[in-house]
Amino acid sequence: MTMLKEKLKVTLLTGRTIEQGVGKEAGKGTQGYFESTTMCYMDAGDMKKLGIRNNTHVKVTTPNGSVVLRAVKHARGAMPGMIYIPYGPWANAIVSNETTSIGMPSFKGTPAEVESAPDEPVLTLKELLRKEFGR
């Protein structure tokens, strides 16, 4: 399989998944929460373009930062040009903070770039907090 060196331009959506919901109720330090919030749902066609498979690490970059996540194929229907990351500290490290003067950040619709990053690790919650906030 050939790895595409260039970056794919996409629209970043963040939202709920049932696994994230179960994880948050079990505790944010649990493995279940970590696994359910460090994934990035992608369209099968887009994954092909980047030359990646399920669970390959990808680096998602927006004007607000970048984060490494696991790419997972979106199981139902097509969603070309979109990526979907479950709500959590990883998604929120890169979403747009533009509140358009009404207090609501733009959690859906941030322009982003995705690139294959098979060798970069997904940060754990503690590592992420240390990197982002020094705590």
Added chain:
Amino acid sequence: MSIVNAVTCPVCGCLCDDIELTIADGKVAQVKNGCSMCESKFLNYISEHRTKTPLIRKEGKLVPASYEEAIHKSAEILANANYPILYGWSSTDCEAQRAGVALAEEVGGVLDNTAVVCHGPSILSVQEVGIPTATLGQIRHRADLIIYWGCNPWSAHPRHLERYTSFTEGRFEGSEWKSYINKVKASAGRKKLLSLERKGVLKQRYEPPVQTVSDNKPPATLSKEGRKLIVIDVRKSMTAEMADYFIQVEPGKDYEIMQAIRALVKDQELDVDEVAGVPVEYLQELVDAMINCEFGVIFFGMGLTQSAGKFRNIDVAISLVRDLNMRTKFIIMPMRGHFNVTGANTVFTWQSGYPYAVDFSLGYPRYNPGETTVVDILLRKESDAALVVASDPASNFPRKAVEHLVKNPLIVIDPHMNVTALVGDVVFPSAIVGIEKVGTAYRMDHVPLPLKKVVEPPEGLLSDEEILLRILEEVRRIKSQRKEAA
């Protein structure tokens, strides 16, 4: 071992009140009727991720402390702050929220709840155009057209369909679960045939269709008898999979498509062929289904409030419902997330006059979303302390906002060691409302329901309300001492 019936589930805005718990050795041993999130909450409420004593950050590390010490430290932080924020409130009971309003007024802070990153835009629109709505009971018994727009109850409100909409047996409308089961069986059969064709066991009859975004053709199920379920979303969610008709809209174009639907409802002609990736002829069929129903309902979620347009999307959705009411009966309802976020809006409103983003810094309540909303205050770096109750902004706010939250003294009251608690300065563990403490919560349709206490909290743990009242008392004591000294 004992069994407790009719327990209200403190997870999402559905507030399912038919949960049956088996209690053994003072712990919840079994959960019946609940969804996976409900089960996760009731079975994991006592785990290693739960703090047992208050913690105070000393030399960069959180160390155990007594309640007295932590309450005094928090009261000092709040009494010394010029512009503290008091945020969260959605996963606790109305009684704690009431104590929160008193504390915010005493310290002259900004009181805000999680609606700000959830249905805040919906509240703004409701204040502008009003809302034609109903209770979930009415919907359960009467609604024959259910539309989920920009929301995915399968993930966020798992029992919503089963208890209130398509899959419930109402007095005047039946459940559609049998038709859904048939659909699942048919789809499983098709998959098997395709697999046999791929393996060469069966002769290939046709090429498997390649799914595309514009694959929005209304299926025959749209004209079936009984309750219809339509899902409108940017991606095919699990709820969309269950729907009789799924419309895939291009991201950020909900406003456009809703205005187009409004025009069609008013019998106007559109001079374009497609709107937001959906052909107008398909939209016409959707509009026909809307007009021909007897009792329609639109549920909407974050897909509208968090994407481009935000509260304008809700404006136009409510306006659409108003237009539809000229032709038939239609209502609209936001899918509230946390179990008592509706309660937070209600309590704040009856105490201060405003549902969220209430600024007490001038001595009287002031409300100006965009200015007094917590995310904006954090982004402008204006606050100098924060109290977070029953929520997790460090996990749910954009990074830039959290950076400022963490820079200043941060007090956290939460049963669990969540992300905000990990970066906090004073952390209070509390009894879990709805499991270890009785309380009141408001369902997404503004129906208040009692929450039960089914087990005793771990020894010595106070509830959110008690902690807040004690901080309030301590703040008042510190202030009166200062007055005397002056």
